[in-house]
Amino acid sequence: MHIIRQASKFLLIFLFCSNSAWSGMSGGGDTGASDAIEEMEAADVLKLTADSMALRQMQTRKYSTRDDTKVIQAVVGLLQDDGFTIQELEADLGVVLGSKNREAIEAGQVAAAVLVGVVFGVAIPIDKYQLMSASIVISEAPSDSNSTIVRVTFSRLVWNTDNDLSKAERLEEPEMYQLFFSKLSKSLFLTENQL
């Protein structure tokens, strides 16, 4: 009886750890039900959704200048400030893509992996490194020809210790976008003052 109780306790710990450590991992352990959901979402890949407009608002700011070159320079300067390298730049279309490789080790995942390792003697992969991207598009404001619209999207790809892609996601924390735009205001000012 005691053994059964112990075993079920370990099983619970294992389930908890594997959930937290493997959350977001693609491809693994698909059930019929999740396949159905996935297909539904797959069919909707090019549909505008209810949160499309909310997303647009979060990712967009208007600046009262019509000097696209100045805005692009400010964006590039800001990306450089944050350690991004420029992957793609098309001035005619106002498109800038920056990216950077960074570590992606998180304390929570390490703790869960260590626990599983100690209890069961198996190594589970944890997130190791990530490619973070910032995609910026600059365009004339549709309603106001004296202003420029800047829209940014942050995303990242994460690989685990097995070198498998464990996450591919758009970053949607509003604070990130607020911070970006406040930095861009500053960068525009610095660019204007030849810094």
Added chain:
Amino acid sequence: MTKYINIPFISVIFISFLVASCGAVRDSREALFESDSSAVELRSYQSRVFDTTDKKKVVKTVIATMQDLGFVIGDADLEIGVVSGSKYADEHSAQMTVTVRVRNATQTLVRANVQQHLESVEDPAIYQDFYVALGKAMFLTAHNVD
């Protein structure tokens, strides 16, 4: 009698059948040219024509529409008229390329290609969703290619 049954051999055969039945291909290099549809059919549901020759406006609107659909713009070129982007959503991430070219004195041709789940999307309804969104953003009707 039982000693003639070779368990590892039988397992190998069993696993081979199992793998084959899971839809594995004979040679994965064959995926290089893979389309199920004919090129004409493919182009017809992936393309639309708009009554404008303002290529820059079309490309800019394609970019804005892709962003609204949740794509991260990875690449764009006005001269060639190409925009590429990725949509990151873990289990249903997608990649998309849209080409834009002026077709004649009054029209511009737009073509979209999407891949998802390691396959090209060959469902015309999905492309229709894109052109509905793009048409709205351009204030123009998307015509089928005649």
